[in-house]
Amino acid sequence: MQIASPSPTLLTRLRAAGLRPTRQRLALARLLFSAGDRHITAEQLHGEALAASIPVSLATVYNTLHQFTEAGLLREVVVEPGRSYFDTNTDDHHHFFCESTGMLQDIPGSAVMVGALPHAPAGTEISRVDVIIRVRRQNTAAS
Amino acid sequence: MQIASPSPTLLTRLRAAGLRPTRQRLALARLLFSAGDRHITAEQLHGEALAASIPVSLATVYNTLHQFTEAGLLREVVVEPGRSYFDTNTDDHHHFFCESTGMLQDIPGSAVMVGALPHAPAGTEISRVDVIIRVRRQNTAAS
DNA sequence: GAGTAATTTAGAACAATTCCAAAAGCGGGT
DNA sequence: ACCCGCTTTTGGAATTGTTCTAAATTACTC
Numbered sequence: 328m329q330i331a332s333p334s335p336t337l338l339t340r341l342r343a344a345g346l347r348p349t350r351q352r353l354a355l356a357r358l359l360f361s362a363g364d365r366h367i368t369a370e371q372l373h374g375e376a377l378a379a380s381i382p383v384s385l386a387t388v389y390n391t392l393h394q395f396t397e398a399g400l401l402r403e404v405v406v407e408p409g410r411s412y413f414d415t416n417t418d419d420h421h422h423f424f425c426e427s428t429g430m431l432q433d434i435p436g437s438a439v440m441v442g443a444l445p446h447a448p449a450g451t452e453i454s455r456v457d458v459i460i461r462v463r464r465q466n467t468a469a470s
Numbered sequence: 471m472q473i474a475s476p477s478p479t480l481l482t483r484l485r486a487a488g489l490r491p492t493r494q495r496l497a498l499a500r501l502l503f504s505a506g507d508r509h510i511t512a513e514q515l516h517g518e519a520l521a522a523s524i525p526v527s528l529a530t531v532y533n534t535l536h537q538f539t540e541a542g543l544l545r546e547v548v549v550e551p552g553r554s555y556f557d558t559n560t561d562d563h564h565h566f567f568c569e570s571t572g573m574l575q576d577i578p579g580s581a582v583m584v585g586a587l588p589h590a591p592a593g594t595e596i597s598r599v600d601v602i603i604r605v606r607r608q609n610t611a612a613s
Numbered sequence: 614g615a616g617t618a619a620t621t622t623a624g625a626a627c628a629a630t631t632c633c634a635a636a637a638g639c640g641g642g643t
Numbered sequence: 644a645c646c647c648g649c650t651t652t653t654g655g656a657a658t659t660g661t662t663c664t665a666a667a668t669t670a671c672t673c
Binding site for chain 3: 349
């Protein structure tokens with residue numbers, strides 16, 4: 328029905344990633360990528376899809392998120408046990424995580440640091456460096 | 471019965487943390503702290519306790535780990551969705567996480583980095599900086 | 614359009630963790 | 644040493660987030 332012709336980019340990106348551009352994947356990709364950088368959980372995305380009248384199953388949302396992640400379209404960020412965020416920004420960057428609100432926020436790429444990396448344990452190679460700066464709401468009370 | 475008189479330190483540390491030195495907490499503390507730095511999950515600790523004939527319930531292990539963490543005796547490290555490690559090293563340090571083996575390893579304190587920290591979002595203060603260097607087993611095949 | 618393999622689905626299955634109300638244990642005062 | 648009140652522990656059920664499964668559907672090739 329209303330598949331319209333969205334940014335052909337999405338379709339292209341999926342193809343390039345070796346993923347068939349199915350209705351569900353396209354719809355989820357649109358939700359994920361057409362609104363700037365996002366940090367979203369599987370359940371949240373599922374909710375958004377349903378709200379947008381895209382009847383996709385939760386299992387498919389999980390499948391899709393993982394496939395996108397493997398394909399390098401997404402990055403998974405683990406901040407709390409039992410909850411995974413997916414970040415639409417796959418550039419090399421890091422995060423603020425607010426323990427009070429559960430909010431995740433990109434750290435502007437440049438503002439970062441990371442000097443000398445220690446060398447990885449024997450027989451292993453570095454796959455990624457995650458920096459999470461945990462913050463909490465400030466004690467605004469001055470009294 | 472065989473409570474013996476372990477390093478009075480444990481008892482002292484618990485008291486200092488405002489935690490009643492109950493049998494279970496003492497026993498778990500001993501498992502945790504008398505063998506150098508450890509990275510352990512709740513289930514693992516529970517297993518160790520049972521193996522050591524300390525019949526403690528899993529719920530208590532969870533309670534205890536969280537209380538110890540709040541008291542600053544432990545540090546929680548989240549590397550994978552759905553699994554939490556507790557680190558007996560509470561000094562400022564970081565981690566290697568091997569994606570192939572699931573093994574967590576301290577990064578020698580000095581070998582670290584972290585230069586200029588970006589300032590936290592308005593109204594928040596930094597509570598901690600976690601650096602996790604994800605490594606994977608190297609492609610040993612040279613052919 | 615038909616055939617085939619990839620994808621989606623709903624729901625069951627799982628794993629880690631938390632919750633619950635009841636039982637047990639700790640420590641202060643006697 | 645014994646009581647008492649309050650903290651802690653317990654087992655089991657409940658919850659949460661995620662994965663699995665077998666069957667139905669869909670995308671692409673010819």
